[in-house]
Amino acid sequence: MKTYRFDALTGLDDLTLHDEAVPVPQRGEVLVRIHAVSLNYRDLSVVLGNYVHAAATGLVPCSDAAGEIAAVGEGVTAWKPGDRVISTFHPRWFGGRPHRSLGAEVYGSGQDGWLSEYKVCSQEAIVALGKGVSYEAGSTLPCAATTAWSALSGNPPIRAGQTVLTLGTGGVSVFAVQLAKLLGATVIATTSSARKGEILRGLGADHVVNYAEIAEWGVHVKKALTGGMGVDCVVEVGGPGTVNQSLHAVRWGGEVVLIGFLTTENPGIDYFHLKGSGATVRAIGVGDRAALQDLVRAVDGGRLQPVIDKVFGFADAKAAFAHLHAAKHVGKIVIKVGG
Numbered sequence: 001m002k003t004y005r006f007d008a009l010t011g012l013d014d015l016t017l018h019d020e021a022v023p024v025p026q027r028g029e030v031l032v033r034i035h036a037v038s039l040n041y042r043d044l045s046v047v048l049g050n051y052v053h054a055a056a057t058g059l060v061p062c063s064d065a066a067g068e069i070a071a072v073g074e075g076v077t078a079w080k081p082g083d084r085v086i087s088t089f090h091p092r093w094f095g096g097r098p099h100r101s102l103g104a105e106v107y108g109s110g111q112d113g114w115l116s117e118y119k120v121c122s123q124e125a126i127v128a129l130g131k132g133v134s135y136e137a138g139s140t141l142p143c144a145a146t147t148a149w150s151a152l153s154g155n156p157p158i159r160a161g162q163t164v165l166t167l168g169t170g171g172v173s174v175f176a177v178q179l180a181k182l183l184g185a186t187v188i189a190t191t192s193s194a195r196k197g198e199i200l201r202g203l204g205a206d207h208v209v210n211y212a213e214i215a216e217w218g219v220h221v222k223k224a225l226t227g228g229m230g231v232d233c234v235v236e237v238g239g240p241g242t243v244n245q246s247l248h249a250v251r252w253g254g255e256v257v258l259i260g261f262l263t264t265e266n267p268g269i270d271y272f273h274l275k276g277s278g279a280t281v282r283a284i285g286v287g288d289r290a291a292l293q294d295l296v297r298a299v300d301g302g303r304l305q306p307v308i309d310k311v312f313g314f315a316d317a318k319a320a321f322a323h324l325h326a327a328k329h330v331g332k333i334v335i336k337v338g339g
């Protein structure tokens with residue numbers, strides 16, 4: 001079988017194709033024939049050297065895949081050959097509080113990921129993909145979509161009539177726009193591009209703010225777009241360089257959900273700004289298996305169509321990573337595996 005590995009972590013040229021034996025599933029394991037893999041910013045950050053967890057070299061990249069069961073090991077009761085499945089981002093987080101080794105076990109940084117023609121995993125590390133969802137669309141769900149789902153599922157979760165602020169037009173944010181609209185929320189979305197702003201409006205965003213033109217976009221959101229009230233939830237993917245504006249935008253009693261680290265500048269957070277926001281700050285790590293199953297149920301039946309910017313062939317995987325790096329995309333980038 002063909003398998004990609006990052007032989008070193010110095011740049012995209014370290015992504016190389018290997019010929020390897022198809023693995024044999026052992027007791028409790030399944031062999032998945034992979035049809036599609038989607039990229040997330042973290043897959044890139046591992047090779048750029050700015051990922052938040054330590055990353056080993058020589059691993060197969062990517063956490064998100066869709067495929068079919070090709071064979072099952074002894075004692076497997078959950079699956080049979082031909083079943084359509086997708087990966088779970090955290091292979092051993094089934095629900096409740098995350099276990100301690102969560103960050104060290106992530107695909108592509110802590111263990112081999114899914115950018116391969118076949119992969120063996122535990123029967124518990126996958127969930128069923130509905131018949132109405134294509135492999136390409138299914139491959140977008142394990143990380144970005146589940147993260148957006150978790151962000152909007154706080155305590156209490158987002159409800160109709162509330163206001164959600166999303167940042168940029170990457171995978172997590174576009175799913176957050178779509179899910180927030182499904183829930184009946186008003187969506188304020190930022191972007192640095194007029195072209196992408198039109199796409200956001202097409203997806204249902206009620207207001208679009210160009211953060212490249214309005215430096216104090218968080219203040220603007222609060223004063224000009226919410227009548228001084230502030231938003232109920234900020235889906236915070238920018239990180240250290242955006243969180244201060246997110247704290248300006250949020251309402252007292254609202255929530256800033258800490259997700260990403262797309263920015264490199266880190267001016268720090270003033271204690272009185274944080275306290276004065278009156279907001280809850282919640283850091284999330286994608287979500288557990290139960291969250292992914294809930295999300296798949298919501299997507300199945302055509303309620304939500306993942307936005308796929310471009311599908312690349314397996315031979316063009318490096319070009320897919322380069323496309324993500326260029327950040328011209330809106331939503332997800334997918335690599336089709338096999339014929």
Ligand SMILES: NC(=O)c1ccc[n+]([C@@H]2O[C@H](COP(=O)([O-])OP(=O)(O)OC[C@H]3O[C@@H](n4cnc5c(N)ncnc54)[C@H](OP(=O)(O)O)[C@@H]3O)[C@@H](O)[C@H]2O)c1
Binds near residue numbers: 045196237260
């Ligand atoms: N903690 C978790 O559970 C979790 C889960 C998933 C992802 N993440 C993290 O969340 C972040 C987003 O991931 P992703 O895969 O959605 O990324 P992505 O698809 O690569 O997002 C790229 C987009 O982000 C936007 N962006 C960049 N800098 C920005 C800024 N200063 N302000 C607002 N938007 C900005 C740009 O949108 P425009 O071109 O429209 O400006 C850009 O096109 C990453 O840091 C990722 O590692 C964390």
